[in-house]
Amino acid sequence: MKLYAYRCRQCGRRTYPARLICDCCGGRDFEPEPLEGTVTLLTHTRVHCLPEGINRPYLDFGLVEFENGVRAVGQLRLQSAAWIGMKLRAGVDVVRVLRGEEKYGFVFEEDSTPSV
Numbered sequence: 001m002k003l004y005a006y007r008c009r010q011c012g013r014r015t016y017p018a019r020l021i022c023d024c025c026g027g028r029d030f031e032p033e034p035l036e037g038t039v040t041l042l043t044h045t046r047v048h049c050l051p052e053g054i055n056r057p058y059l060d061f062g063l064v065e066f067e068n069g070v071r072a073v074g075q076l077r078l079q080s081a082a083w084i085g086m087k088l089r090a091g092v093d094v095v096r097v098l099r100g101e102e103k104y105g106f107v108f109e110e111d112s113t114p115s116v
């Protein structure tokens with residue numbers, strides 16, 4: 001399971017989630033690009049009042065930036081405290097079960113790959 005950014009074939013601007021019309025040039029032709037790999041944490045928050053379908057007392061959410069400049073929000077699943085600027089690995093997983101249907105979204109975890 002992957003989530004995608006959409007790159008405008010006219011001006012190259014990437015958006016997530018998908019748009020019908022490019023907000024930069026008005027183009028309507030987009031090319032999907034998988035959103036994955038290393039991201040940088042821009043900010044984060046803990047939410048205690050969660051919607052239906054999430055059976056947990058709270059969740060941590062992060063706004064991240066992918067290496068291609070696209071920004072997205074997802075769940076943080078960290079072993080240690082979050083800090084702005086930390087590098088994380090983006091993945092996609094079930095983030096909510098709504099009336100028996102699994103909903104997928106971004107999850108961001110510490111990168112376990114040894115640094116060079």
Ligand SMILES: [Zn+2]
Pocket residue numbers: 008009010011012013022023024025026027
């Ligand atoms: Zn465009």
